[in-house]
Amino acid sequence: MQKKISVAVFALIVLAVPLISFASPYRTFSDQENRVLASFPVFNLQEVTSKRFMSGFGDFVSDHIFARDNWMAMKAFFTTLTGARDNKGVYLGKDCLIENIAEPNPSVYKPNVEAISAFAKQTGKPVYLLLAPTAAEIERSRLPAFATTWDQNAFIGEVGHMLQGAQLIDTVDVLRAHADEYIYYRTDHHWTSLGAYYAYTQAAHSLGFKPLALSDYSVEHAGQDFDGTLYSKSGYRSITPDVIDFYHPAAGDGTVRLVIGSGAGAVTSDSIYFRNWLSAKDKYSAFFDGKQPLETIRTGATGGKKLLVIKDSYAHSLVPFLMSHYSEITMLDLRYLTDSVQHTVKLNEYDQVLFVYNIDTFNTDTSIQNVNLQ
Amino acid sequence: MVFSSLTFIYVFLPVVMAIYYATPKKYKNLVLLLEGMLFYAWGEPVYIIVVMASTLMDYFYGRLMHRHRENPHVMKSLLIISVVSNVGILAVFKYSSFLIANLNLIFHLNIPDPHIPLPVGVSFHTFQSMSYTIDMYMGNIAVQNNVINFCTYVTLFPQMVAGPIVRYSEVEHEIDKRVVNLETLSAGVKLFVIGLAKKVLLANNIGVVWDTIRALPAQRLTVTGAWFGILCFTFQIFFDFSGYSDMAVGLGKMLGFDFPKNFNYPYLAKSISDFWRRWHITLGMWFRSFVYIPLGGNRCSKPNQVRNLLVVWFLTGLWHGASWNFVMWGLYFGVIIICEKFFLNRYLERLPSILQHAYAFFLIVCGWVLFEFDDLGRLFAFFGAMFGIRSAGLIDSQTIYWIYTNLLIFAVCAVFSTALPARLAGLLHKKSARLFAVLTPVSQAVAMIVSTAYLVDASYNPFLYFRF
Numbered sequence: 001m002q003k004k005i006s007v008a009v010f011a012l013i014v015l016a017v018p019l020i021s022f023a024s025p026y027r028t029f030s031d032q033e034n035r036v037l038a039s040f041p042v043f044n045l046q047e048v049t050s051k052r053f054m055s056g057f058g059d060f061v062s063d064h065i066f067a068r069d070n071w072m073a074m075k076a077f078f079t080t081l082t083g084a085r086d087n088k089g090v091y092l093g094k095d096c097l098i099e100n101i102a103e104p105n106p107s108v109y110k111p112n113v114e115a116i117s118a119f120a121k122q123t124g125k126p127v128y129l130l131l132a133p134t135a136a137e138i139e140r141s142r143l144p145a146f147a148t149t150w151d152q153n154a155f156i157g158e159v160g161h162m163l164q165g166a167q168l169i170d171t172v173d174v175l176r177a178h179a180d181e182y183i184y185y186r187t188d189h190h191w192t193s194l195g196a197y198y199a200y201t202q203a204a205h206s207l208g209f210k211p212l213a214l215s216d217y218s219v220e221h222a223g224q225d226f227d228g229t230l231y232s233k234s235g236y237r238s239i240t241p242d243v244i245d246f247y248h249p250a251a252g253d254g255t256v257r258l259v260i261g262s263g264a265g266a267v268t269s270d271s272i273y274f275r276n277w278l279s280a281k282d283k284y285s286a287f288f289d290g291k292q293p294l295e296t297i298r299t300g301a302t303g304g305k306k307l308l309v310i311k312d313s314y315a316h317s318l319v320p321f322l323m324s325h326y327s328e329i330t331m332l333d334l335r336y337l338t339d340s341v342q343h344t345v346k347l348n349e350y351d352q353v354l355f356v357y358n359i360d361t362f363n364t365d366t367s368i369q370n371v372n373l374q
Numbered sequence: 375m376v377f378s379s380l381t382f383i384y385v386f387l388p389v390v391m392a393i394y395y396a397t398p399k400k401y402k403n404l405v406l407l408l409e410g411m412l413f414y415a416w417g418e419p420v421y422i423i424v425v426m427a428s429t430l431m432d433y434f435y436g437r438l439m440h441r442h443r444e445n446p447h448v449m450k451s452l453l454i455i456s457v458v459s460n461v462g463i464l465a466v467f468k469y470s471s472f473l474i475a476n477l478n479l480i481f482h483l484n485i486p487d488p489h490i491p492l493p494v495g496v497s498f499h500t501f502q503s504m505s506y507t508i509d510m511y512m513g514n515i516a517v518q519n520n521v522i523n524f525c526t527y528v529t530l531f532p533q534m535v536a537g538p539i540v541r542y543s544e545v546e547h548e549i550d551k552r553v554v555n556l557e558t559l560s561a562g563v564k565l566f567v568i569g570l571a572k573k574v575l576l577a578n579n580i581g582v583v584w585d586t587i588r589a590l591p592a593q594r595l596t597v598t599g600a601w602f603g604i605l606c607f608t609f610q611i612f613f614d615f616s617g618y619s620d621m622a623v624g625l626g627k628m629l630g631f632d633f634p635k636n637f638n639y640p641y642l643a644k645s646i647s648d649f650w651r652r653w654h655i656t657l658g659m660w661f662r663s664f665v666y667i668p669l670g671g672n673r674c675s676k677p678n679q680v681r682n683l684l685v686v687w688f689l690t691g692l693w694h695g696a697s698w699n700f701v702m703w704g705l706y707f708g709v710i711i712i713c714e715k716f717f718l719n720r721y722l723e724r725l726p727s728i729l730q731h732a733y734a735f736f737l738i739v740c741g742w743v744l745f746e747f748d749d750l751g752r753l754f755a756f757f758g759a760m761f762g763i764r765s766a767g768l769i770d771s772q773t774i775y776w777i778y779t780n781l782l783i784f785a786v787c788a789v790f791s792t793a794l795p796a797r798l799a800g801l802l803h804k805k806s807a808r809l810f811a812v813l814t815p816v817s818q819a820v821a822m823i824v825s826t827a828y829l830v831d832a833s834y835n836p837f838l839y840f841r842f
Contacts, residue, residue, distance in 0.1 A: 002811035003560035009815045010563040013822050018384045049419050054375075061380045062830060071830035078824060082579070083782045085775075088831075146775040235831060 021066040030068070031281035033232045037063040076235025085144035090234035093142040096186040097230035097239055098135045101360040103150050109363050113162045115372040116355055120165035122373045125353050127166035128206055131156050132191065132199060132314045132358040135184035138175045152359050159362075166355075169206050171199040185242045188228020189360070190284055193245045196317035203318075207307075207352060209325045217247040222273070223283040244283050246273055249324055255300040256323070260292050262344070272297060272320060287316035293336035294344055299323045308350040310334065310341075310371060315356035322354075334367040341371055375416040376535075376837050377566075377621040378573045380829050386413065390531075391628065395554075403526040403549070406629065410529030414495075417535065421467075421493035428463055429528040432456055432503045433521055439510045440517035449511055456507035460500045467496050472696035495535030497693055497842045501660055503528050505541035508664050515543045523549050532625035536618050536839045538636040538656040541663075545631055552630030562627030567818045569620025574825040574835070576790065577614035579783050580606045582834050583776055588746065592755035596766050599773035600759040606780070607746060608739050609787035612640065614838050615654070634659075641738065641791045644730040645722055646710045649738055657693070661686050676716070683715075684708050694745070694842055699753060703744040710737060 030037050041047065041056025048054075065071065079087050091098045120127035136143070137152035153172050160168040175183060175191075175198055183195030191199070197214065204211035223244030231239065258269045269289075277286040288295055290313075297319070307326040309315055311333060319329060330345055337344060347353075355368075362368070375382050390409045397405045415422045435456045442448035465473070467490055474485045506524070509515045518524045527549055533540050587595065587603030595603070619636035626633040636656050643649035650658050669682040684705065691704015714722070722730055743760070747753035759765040777784075789795060803810045829835065 002814050003556050005811075005815040006563050006818055007556065007559045009819050010567065010822070013819065014383060014388045017826065018388060021384075051417075051419060054416050054419075058379060058381045061385060062832070065380060065384075065826075065830055068830060071827045074824075074827040075831040078827065079579075083779050084579075085779045144775070144779070146771040146778065148772045148775065 017065065021064055024064075024066040026064070030063075032069045032072075034229065034282050072235040073237050076237065080236070080238075085147060087234045087236065090230050090236070091136075091143055091147055091149075092234070092236050092238075093139065093144060095240060096135070096139065096142055096184070097234055097236060098139060098143060098149075099189050099230055099233075099360070100147075100149050101134055101136055102363065104155050104359075104363045108366055109159070110162070111366070112362060112368040113159055115369040116166055117162075117164040119353075119371040119373065123347050123353065125347070125350060127353045127355070128169055128203070129159070129163060129166055129355045130169040130171065130199065130203055130318075130357075131159060131362060132356065133172050133175060134189065134358055134360055135191075137172065137359075138179050139184060141179070155359065167206055169199075169203050171202045174198045174202045185226070185228050185230075186239050187231035187242050188226065188284060189230055189358075190228070190314060191317060191358075192242075193247050193317050193320070196314070197247065197321055200318055200321040203322075203354075204325075207322075207325070207354070212249060212321070212324060216250050218250055220246040220248060222246045222275070223278040223286060226283040227281070228284065244278070244286060247320060251324075252300075255298075257298040258288070259296045259298075260289060261294055262296075272323075284313070284316070287313075287320070288331070291333065291336055292331075293333050293338070295331045297323060297329045297331075299327055299329070301325060301327050303327060305352075306330075306350045308332070308345060308347070308353045309356060310353065310368075311356040312358060312361040312365070314358045314361075318356060334370050335365060337367075337370075340373075342373055375413055376835075377618065377625070378570060378825075378829065378835060380826070383570075383826070383829075386416075394629065403520075404522050406531075407522055407526040407529055410526065410531040410534060413531035414529060414534055417494045421496075424463065424467070424493060424496075425499055425529070426525070428460060428500065429503055429525050430521070431459055432507050432528075433518070433524040435507050436510050436517055436524070437519065439507065443513075453507060453511040457504060460504045464496060464500055466490065468492055469692075469696045494837075495839075495842075498537050498539055499528055499534055501539050501657075502533075502541070505539075505543070505660065505664070509541065509543050515546055518542075518546075518549070530626070530629075530631070532622040532629070532631070533633060536615075536622070536837075536842070537654070538619050538622060538633055539660050540633050540656065541660065544634055548631050554628065554630040558627045558630060562624045563818065564814075565620045565624030565627065567624075567821050569617040569622075569624060570825050571821040572613040572617030572620065572790070574617075574828045575821070576783065576787050577610045577612075577617055578828065578832075578834055578836075580780065580787055581610040581614070581836065583780050584610055585834070587776070592752065592759040593764050594766050595756075595759040596769050596773045597760065597762050598769040599776065600756060600765065602773065602777055604739055604743055604746075604756075604760065606784070607742050608641070609784070609791065611742065611745075611838065612637070612791065613787060614836075618839075639791065639793055641735060642731065642793070643734045643738070644727065645714050645719065645734050646707055646737055647714050647719075649734055650707065650711070657690070661690055665689060679715075680712055683712050687711070695748075697748040699744055699748045699750070703741055706741055706744055 027037055028039070029035070038056065038059035040060055041053045043053055076087050080092065085092050086100065089100050091100055116127065116129055133152045133156065136149040140149070143149065156168070156170055156172060160170065175195060178198050181194060182192055183198065184191050201211045221243050224241070226242040226244050228242060231237070256270060256272060258272050260267045260269070272288055274286050274289045277283055277290065282290065284290070301324055303325075305326045306328045307322065307330070309319060309329060309331045311331055312335070315331060319331060322329060330350070332341065332344065334341075341347070357368070375386060377383070394402065394405055394409065411422060411426070414425060435452050439449055439452050442452070470490055471487050474487050477483055478485055506515070506518070506527075510517065518527075527542060527545060528534075530540070584603050584606040587599060587606070592600070616637040623633045623635070634656055636654060638652040638655065640649055640653035643652055666682055666686045669685060670678055671682065672679050674682070687704045687708025688701060689704070690707075691701045694700040694703070722733065725733070743753060743756055747756060755764070762768075799810075802813070
């Protein structure tokens, strides 16, 4: 009897999983993982002999198994049961998830630093590099017991030494001073608006203006129940969801006109906040409509100064604070920009150029090297 | 395709088994052959031609041997041709880069490396195919006249790419006539699920730790960290390989085949000779039957015995990969086995059994260091870290983190390396057959479901035998 049941249970599982998956509605995009799911691979001789068909088929099966998100959460749950305190490079910290970002890779960051130095020399403009530390550095005390992560502070110092013609903005100290505040999202790899505010106060010294005080802002708890990228990546489900705050200067946001893109395809908006994202999974995209290669903000600020920001998404929380001090800010994301920098913007119109990258992007992304104008 | 993948478990397996069971007896071998070819072509869509060509060659050599069985000269020539062509395939597809690199180094030549990619499982199916012609030559088996039956044997998908190495003589009768019933099916399910859980839940999880530790430069490792790392690998390679073998034997049973056992609690060995009677048993038996004994085995003078052992262990090492560290690994065991044979065993046998276990386990673990580093500099640096030479001290917080976050998996691995779980299951069966009858299917279902969850979210699911 037991043998019959054993065989029947096995047969049931190996038949039910594919059949239920086949019958489930077909998804092309995973909100949880914030990525496009694999589509059925192309079948022809070349795809087969190169084995691309087979690996694509494997991805397809894995991406379209029924209740994929629940399988992933189940796995993460089991890893915590076994005593593991990290899953897929994400630490399960004290009521927060912290990404254990990869150690610096000299073959990526050295050319990045050299490109920024070369850019500073070529343009002759005041150039600044704000290298944002991630939660792994600032929130060390919240890591699981005995967990280690590499020294981002020393790395920032090393980059500062290498950098020529550009000024490094070091925000480690100011962020550390507020480490027990809500400066990084619990479930996402970004800093919060509050974290970005403290970085802004530090940047103000270098950029040459007086920062507004925290009390000069009214805080709007705009996005509730935000489960960020680390929530998706790790599968850990036990962390309190995040809140996305918008900081509005008490004096008013001023007249804002945001232009996304350029030329015929440009889209304009009267706000930098895209509230439609707040009801989606990827709530962080509410800042500046997420991934955009080129955005220009005309602010109500007087003085006529223009700032060029070359950045990753950490800048999306920082730029709202800078808007009080510049009449115009242009943001370039080189990862999505297909044209060259000098074809996209007129460099000589800007008073200052600010690079904003978190350390992980700076160590892994090579598109930064496209700023070298030669 | 690997067994421990969603594609295999939830697409290939149900489809292939359903077709196989629905096929009339007469065509079962043909269906199995086509399924085996599909399975292999999934991993090697081009090299399947090489496999089929070498298989057909051995099929014809077998028939020719049968026809000329009265003529020892023809028999011998045919054997030599078969061995040379199989070893030739290995030489070209597995060892060409290694041979060229060494020739260039020794003779200061400049032969360009053609960079021929290694076909998966080439070492397994050439050895299986060769076992047929060698056994034909030795007169141990009858000729197989049916080409489909012979090709079915070589391309049996359960054991084609990672063993066990099933010799033709072991399945000779099952190729022609085999039965599938509730007994074989339930035994097959049991072994497959156990193997899957060993691979996905134990080997993959403990393997992540070793991968992290292995990637660090040795001077950043503490003594404890280095030992913990290599012990994790000790468990990873065992549960990965024996899990894969269990799945293969289990799938064989579902098809009506009785494949030989490949592992028998190797880490309970009391000596290195004992270890190799328990680890990858089918490979050891192959070399024993087809190399060691034909060379004269131990029925010859002591110097010749030593030579025979060194030849076998050189080849065993080289079989595992085209790199000097594998040769060193093989010869390391060869030398220890020679010492054990000629004098060490006398002393070992007098030790308390716990010390015998400790002796063997220590040497096995050190062997895995040889196995894991093909860069000699890193190999010695890692040994250094294990023994406190240029290591980062005795212990640090990173080491503590590795240990405490993996302690449970590590402990489970340790327990399942022994016969204890099987013994407890036997005891339960005896004490309460009813509880056993309930717990068995339940635990199998849980193991399947949890393994599936780990496969859906697989960030780490390596195939360790790609170099074999």
